[in-house]
Amino acid sequence: MQEEIVEGLRKLGLTEYEAKAYATLVGMGEATAREVHELCGVPRTRIYDILRDLGSKGFVEFVQGSPTYYRAVEPDRVMERLRDELVACIDRSTSELLSLNLEAHGSSPVWCVRSEWGIKNRIRDFLSKVEQELIVFCRSPDLLTEHRAELKKVVGLQIKVDRKEKFEDSGFEVLEMREGSERFFKDSIIDGSRNSIDALMIADGRSSIVIGTMSGEKLAIIIKLPVIAMLQKAVWESMV
Amino acid sequence: MQEEIVEGLRKLGLTEYEAKAYATLVGMGEATAREVHELCGVPRTRIYDILRDLGSKGFVEFVQGSPTYYRAVEPDRVMERLRDELVACIDRSTSELLSLNLEAHGSSPVWCVRSEWGIKNRIRDFLSKVEQELIVFCRSPDLLTEHRAELKKVVGLQIKVDRKEKFEDSGFEVLEMREGSERFFKDSIIDGSRNSIDALMIADGRSSIVIGTMSGEKLAIIIKLPVIAMLQKAVWESMV
DNA sequence: TTGCATTGTAACTCAATTCGTTACAACAAA
DNA sequence: TTTGTTGTAACGAATTGAGTTACAATGCAA
Missing domain, CATH: 1.10.10.10 (Winged helix-like DNA-binding domain superfamily/Winged helix DNA-binding domain)
Known part of the structure; x- marks a missing residue:
């Protein structure tokens, strides 16, 4: 079986x-x-x-x-019917939900996303809205390869990494951080839970997204406050 | 809500x-x-x-x-993902099941189908295999309208009904049964459960399908014994 | 016919999941 | 201090599916 x-x-x-x-x-x-x-x-x-x-x-x-x-x-017949039924159900639910969905999206400037898929979804969304400049920090090439297509579309793309060797095969041009800069990103303990940051992206100096693990759970934080993005950018620039 | x-x-x-x-x-x-x-x-x-x-x-x-x-x-995003996941699952299951499905289909000459969808599926299958002649008896135009497309493709189509008036809008030419013939089809009690026959079809004098309700459950019986089909046909012809 | 294995039905127990409630700790405002 | 809100943890009840037991009905062989 x-x-x-x-x-x-x-x-x-x-x-x-x-x-x-x-x-x-x-x-x-x-x-x-x-x-x-x-x-x-x-x-x-x-x-x-x-x-x-x-x-x-x-x-x-x-x-x-x-x-x-x-x-x-x-x-094949049984499965075909099953598919038709499920797709019909999904389509119905989608239109019903959309008809409820009056409110515009995104009045609060800070949002957290927990699920694996949700994070990918947000990154896609984030990247699609970059206009001129995108700054990326990351510690593993996974993020880059995962979103290769979207990233390649961005014009003002700068990527900084902790160690260049890891990114040789990624197909992206990367800069290495200055010695000592890793202290901003290395794993830290806050309130007894281990937090680590995998990546940080800043778009047009306006919005930023932080991806990492907090208390053992993967988490992305999207921040659309220019102030914060600017601060992050300053830290960033001090790193090269 | x-x-x-x-x-x-x-x-x-x-x-x-x-x-x-x-x-x-x-x-x-x-x-x-x-x-x-x-x-x-x-x-x-x-x-x-x-x-x-x-x-x-x-x-x-x-x-x-x-x-x-x-x-x-x-x-819309959430639902789209859900659909992709389910469809992928269905496709995978389909190919896995088909790879198991060695055995040819249909050695036994008699089969019963219980579900609403299963019955429709069998009728479709049955109609698609008619070569020359199809004889249909039915007591409600539903069956005809439901399978209009397939029925229209059949060349030697004869339809007999209990009362012609009911079928005026069906778009099919129908014959009325002889007085007294309804005894073959009227509701009967067998072993304490009420059985009623809604329709009977005979294809090429070879195979037949009976659709009805037995003990309160909708049921179709497919019979591929020429003997039975011939017997049913004889009864049928006595009815006009 | 008797004995015996197979077929089929009905009911039960057990475990997991979800629903709905209760208790309570942490915190902020009055 | 009192009061109300936020959030966590746990419990009992209801439901569902898994796995078992008992037994009636059927067919079969001696």
Whole structure:
């Protein structure tokens, strides 16, 4: 029994038993409840209701008899329907949400983002709004390669790094920080939790974004106060 | 609080509280935890972990403070990501399942289908395989309108119905059954459960499909035995 | 027919998740 | 000091799915 298939089907709304039974049945073509049970490990006394549920959900067909025979509906068809249903649901939700979404976005000048995806999303957004000048500090080339396309579009791009060697293959021109500047960025303990900064970007001297780990959680902080951006820029310039 | 939005978001993997909080936050733009709680009805003492979860899932951003402020990530972006993830999952599952699917399909000549969608799927399949002749009996025009496109493609199409009036607007030419023939199809009680037949189709005198309700459940039976199809055809012809 | 294994149903326990509530610590304002 | 707000932690109830037990019904072989 392939663990991945079961995992995939569970994400799409089946239970573990349903996923196992369906995947097994796809592989067997035609089978009795007992045969499915023996191959997929679902308890025999439960396989009957599971197969019945799968029937009601349109995943399997059957011939009544003694024993009753079952077979899977063609997986491409089933999956196609599933996709149509989910996409329809997403489209509906999107338009419903957008119709609620009256308020303009971004009155507060400081925002934090916690999720991995959310951070990427914000960085994309941030980079797309750079007009003239972008200053980047980072300690690993990951950020650069991850957002290569957006970064290449920026005209006034300056990148400073802690050690140049790490960035040789990145395809970007980088400057190395002055000796001693790393104290601004090295890991620090605040209130007993370890914080480390992975990257800092300043756009047009107006807004900035700090990406790092605080108390073990990845976090990005977006600051749109020119004052702060200017301060950060001053620190920055002292570093070369 | 719109019930539909919450329902939609739940289908997409959020819990009730998460869905309510997110939808509310989309409508509010920027708000404190308390404000979200007051508008969406999630208990105040729970709103904090809910918003934190939403943060980790990439649905909301926040500014720490007293009070902490929250706002929803743009719904179109969030939904787009969700769609990409689900579609990727479906595509992966489809190819994994198809790689298991060695067995040819359809050695047993009789199959039952329980789900609404499964029935439609089988009818489509059934109609697509008609070569010369298709005989249809039905008692409501729904089936005809539902599969209008496929039916129009069939050359040797004959439709018989119980009462012609019902089918005037269907766009199909129909014949009316002889008086007394309805006894073959009228609701009957077998083993204490009420069975009724909505439709019967016979393709090329080879295979047939019966659609009806048995013990309160919609059910289709596909039979690929020429004998049975012939018998059904004989009954059929006696009806005009 | 009797005995026995298989088929199928129904109910239960257990564990995880989510809902909804309670208690309380930290803090700020009056 | 009192009061109210913010935020955390934990608990009990309800629901769901996983895994088990008991048993009736069916078919089969001696």
